[in-house]
Amino acid sequence: MLGDGILKGMAETARNFFGSYVSKERLTTVEYPEHRIPTAENARVFPFLVYDGANWEAGMRCVACQICEKECPPKCIYIEKSADKKPDHLGKQQFYPARFDIDVSVCMSCQICVEVCPFEAIKMDTQFELATEDRFGGLLYDRKELSRSNEYYHSIHPTEAGEVDARLTEEKAKVEAKAKAAAEAAAAKAAAAANPPTPAGGES
Amino acid sequence: MNAVFYILAALTLAGGLATVLLKQLVHCALAVTVAFAGLALLFLQLDAQFAGFAQILVYIGAVAILIVFAILLTRGSDLPKDGVFSKTWFLGLVIAAGVFAVLGWAVLASVSAVPQQNAVPSVTVHDIGIALVGRYVLPLEIVALLLTAATIGAVIVAMHEKERPR
Amino acid sequence: MIATLGATNPFFVNLDQIFVLLRNWLVGFLPVVLRPAAGVLLGVVAIVCVFPGLFALTTVFERKGLGRIQNRIGPNRVGPYGLLQPVADGIKSLTKEDIVPLRANAVVHFLAPLVLVVTVFMGFAVLPMGRNMVLVDMDAGLLFFFAMGAATELSVFMAGWSSRNKYSLLGAMRAVAQMISYEVVLLLSSVAVVMITGSLSLPKIVAAQNQYTGVFPHWYIFTPWGLAGFLMYAIAATAETNRSPFDLPEGESELVAGYHTEYSGFKFALFFLGEYLAMFSISGLGTTLFLGGWSAPFSFLSWVPSWFWFFGKVMLSIFVFIWMRGTLPRLRQDQLMNFAWKFVLPFTLLNLLVTALWRFMGEGWQRWVVCSVILIAAYVVMGRVEMRSEHFGRRSYRYAE
Numbered sequence: 121m122l123g124d125g126i127l128k129g130m131a132e133t134a135r136n137f138f139g140s141y142v143s144k145e146r147l148t149t150v151e152y153p154e155h156r157i158p159t160a161e162n163a164r165v166f167p168f169l170v171y172d173g174a175n176w177e178a179g180m181r182c183v184a185c186q187i188c189e190k191e192c193p194p195k196c197i198y199i200e201k202s203a204d205k206k207p208d209h210l211g212k213q214q215f216y217p218a219r220f221d222i223d224v225s226v227c228m229s230c231q232i233c234v235e236v237c238p239f240e241a242i243k244m245d246t247q248f249e250l251a252t253e254d255r256f257g258g259l260l261y262d263r264k265e266l267s268r269s270n271e272y273y274h275s276i277h278p279t280e281a282g283e284v285d286a287r288l289t290e291e292k293a294k295v296e297a298k299a300k301a302a303a304e305a306a307a308a309k310a311a312a313a314a315n316p317p318t319p320a321g322g323e324s
Numbered sequence: 325m326n327a328v329f330y331i332l333a334a335l336t337l338a339g340g341l342a343t344v345l346l347k348q349l350v351h352c353a354l355a356v357t358v359a360f361a362g363l364a365l366l367f368l369q370l371d372a373q374f375a376g377f378a379q380i381l382v383y384i385g386a387v388a389i390l391i392v393f394a395i396l397l398t399r400g401s402d403l404p405k406d407g408v409f410s411k412t413w414f415l416g417l418v419i420a421a422g423v424f425a426v427l428g429w430a431v432l433a434s435v436s437a438v439p440q441q442n443a444v445p446s447v448t449v450h451d452i453g454i455a456l457v458g459r460y461v462l463p464l465e466i467v468a469l470l471l472t473a474a475t476i477g478a479v480i481v482a483m484h485e486k487e488r489p490r
Numbered sequence: 491m492i493a494t495l496g497a498t499n500p501f502f503v504n505l506d507q508i509f510v511l512l513r514n515w516l517v518g519f520l521p522v523v524l525r526p527a528a529g530v531l532l533g534v535v536a537i538v539c540v541f542p543g544l545f546a547l548t549t550v551f552e553r554k555g556l557g558r559i560q561n562r563i564g565p566n567r568v569g570p571y572g573l574l575q576p577v578a579d580g581i582k583s584l585t586k587e588d589i590v591p592l593r594a595n596a597v598v599h600f601l602a603p604l605v606l607v608v609t610v611f612m613g614f615a616v617l618p619m620g621r622n623m624v625l626v627d628m629d630a631g632l633l634f635f636f637a638m639g640a641a642t643e644l645s646v647f648m649a650g651w652s653s654r655n656k657y658s659l660l661g662a663m664r665a666v667a668q669m670i671s672y673e674v675v676l677l678l679s680s681v682a683v684v685m686i687t688g689s690l691s692l693p694k695i696v697a698a699q700n701q702y703t704g705v706f707p708h709w710y711i712f713t714p715w716g717l718a719g720f721l722m723y724a725i726a727a728t729a730e731t732n733r734s735p736f737d738l739p740e741g742e743s744e745l746v747a748g749y750h751t752e753y754s755g756f757k758f759a760l761f762f763l764g765e766y767l768a769m770f771s772i773s774g775l776g777t778t779l780f781l782g783g784w785s786a787p788f789s790f791l792s793w794v795p796s797w798f799w800f801f802g803k804v805m806l807s808i809f810v811f812i813w814m815r816g817t818l819p820r821l822r823q824d825q826l827m828n829f830a831w832k833f834v835l836p837f838t839l840l841n842l843l844v845t846a847l848w849r850f851m852g853e854g855w856q857r858w859v860v861c862s863v864i865l866i867a868a869y870v871v872m873g874r875v876e877m878r879s880e881h882f883g884r885r886s887y888r889y890a891e
Contacts, residue, residue, distance in 0.1 A: 121870060121873060122833075122869070122870075122874075123873070126817070130817050132817075133816050133817045136559050136561060137555065137813075137816075147558070147561060148561050148562070151566075
């Protein structure tokens with residue numbers, strides 16, 4: 121009959137109107153900035169540099185290999201290697217970045233730098249409220265601004281950080297095992313060399 | 325003959341003059357609407373409520389709109405090349421003056437047959453209604469027939485265009 | 491509470507007539523010669539203050555209501571629950587630059603919103619907003635109201651033409667065509683009420699509905715012809731004020747903004763004001779004609795002031811307008827015109843016949859049954875027959891001459 125569609129439509133809108141006061145499903149607005157929708161775990165905005173421990177300079181994982189700088193599509197990363205070296209988490213002496221600048225106004229959040237980093241040094245952050253009034257320097261982040269602790273990394277990407285930590289401790293364990301084995305072999309060799317050899321020349 | 329009448333008469337005359345003197349055609353249509361409004365107010369001043377409101381409803385609400393649609397759908401707002409004033413304006417003036425004289429003589433000659441102002445009864449819509457279906461029912465039906473014929477004619481003219489063989 | 495809950499209790503009578511008493515008291519300060527004019531002037535001032543105030547409130551309620559219908563909150567930042575939003579909107583409109591296109595016709599462009607607002611305000615003069623609360627009690631009040639409505643169409647056309655903009659002109663032509671078509675329906679559905687009441691004067695129409703059989707009122711909407719008339723009147727009212735689903739003339743997605751494209755700042759605010767005031771005035775007339783004006787819904791509620799009922803019913807109509815806006819998609823121009831001339835107008839003419847039948851059948855249950863059956867059968871049949879969708883045949887070409 122003519123008009124029944126209209127009546128059904130009006131019933132639906134009335135249900136929406138009254139339901140919006142009682143059920144969350146019928147009022148999906150989140151009043152930003154007083155309330156925020158929690159971001160998903162694998163959200164990504166701009167990169168940051170991970171450091172282990174308490175000191176951001178000493179614990180920085182980045183060894184300035186410059187792979188991320190080469191792989192970045194819009195070329196927003198600028199790295200200057202240091203002159204000296206510092207030990208990394210495995211104990212090996214590595215370079216570290218004297219400068220590590222990311223221009224986040226250029227960064228396109230593609231995550232390629234994260235994918236190619238062999239040292240788990242650069243990861244994606246989830247903060248997006250980064251607007252600033254300084255249009256020239258305000259969006260150029262240096263290595264101090266980019267550094268965040270491993271605990272922070274755990275807080276924003278717990279699953280990923282757990283996997284990364286597991287991998288790093290495994291590596292460390294392997295390296296330590298190898299070092300121990302090498303040390304044992306060297307000790308055995310030294311012990312064997314310390315045993316008096318059969319006199320070949322008769323030196324005292 | 326009081327001040328209100330003079331003001332309203334001036335408004336109507338101004339509207340009428342503007343209609344014939346303005347250059348843009350749509351301006352003329354709006355000026356004739358002002359003249360219609362002036363007429364309606366004159367009716368109201370004479371306490372003929374039905375006539376006054378019917379004048380607004382029909383003339384301003386329908387006839388003026390019709391005039392405007394006709395202008396827009398046919399000519400647009402371009403001015404004619406020879407100017408808007410006719411060359412034989414003097415003859416037109418003479419004929420208009422003649423018609424006005426005849427009408428004026430007819431009205432003034434019949435004034436003496438009509439009673440004075442202070443004895444005119446106010447006519448309500450009820451009275452008009454009774455008169456229409458009582459005394460004047462035949463003119464009412466003839467006008468209705470005329471309007472029906474006009475409507476059917478308009479529909480036929482419009483439909484004729486659609487069915488022309490291609 | 492008051493012991494005698496009747497309309498004769500002096501407290502409630504005074505409350506009912508409070509505005510009339512206020513006016514008489516204020517006017518009493520002036521010499522006798524000036525009193526009638528001053529009384530009318532005070533009434534005009536009251537109307538000019540109250541209805542734009544209601545307009546401001548309605549804009550907020552519309553935005554919040556539409557928001558809730560659309561699963562979102564409306565504006566809620568300005569003032570508590572966003573109720574001061576109209577103040578912000580008003581300040582914005584007043585301080586915006588008034589842009590007039592270079593080739594636009596300046597005089598007509600300026601006059602169009604003025605003509606709209608003036609004619610719409612005039613329509614309020616005949617609405618009875620409470621017992622003894624009509625500004626001008628004219629014998630042909632209903633006709634005056636429709637005359638003012640007809641003058642509104644002219645201003646729409648003036649706005650569209652003077653902007654020298656093809657979208658404005660298209661919007662204006664469509665708006666005027668729509669308004670004329672539905673004006674006929676509006677008039678005819680009111681004629682049914684006039685037939686039964688026997689008068690064109692609005693206070694008399696309300697007085698005729700202010701009677702009760704037992705508890706139930708004699709509103710015309712509770713009769714078969716009144717319900718049909720009210721439905722047609724509501725459809726025509728929605729179309730006259732260019733409200734959704736008939737808002738093609740100002741549809742933002744089709745015509746930019748139709749006939750008020752080239753208006754900015756205060757003139758646009760005047761158009762907006764004019765549209766909402768037209769909504770109030772047409773709802774007021776619909777309330778007066780079909781919903782009993784200022785009379786109470788049940789006889790035991792007649793102690794509540796009459797102006798409360800009138801404004802309550804008008805706001806209820808506005809709420810229904812907003813509800814329809816949130817529900818229905820826009821009608822296309824040809825669908826709109828088809829609907830008017832092929833369904834609404836014939837049904838309204840039939841309603842006139844049924845009203846005449848009602849009047850001359852005399853009291854009794856027979857007339858209820860006969861009128862209801864005729865109207866329902868006509869509605870179903872006409873709905874099936876007239877509103878069929880077109881069957882498209884072979885493609886034919888028409889060339890412009």
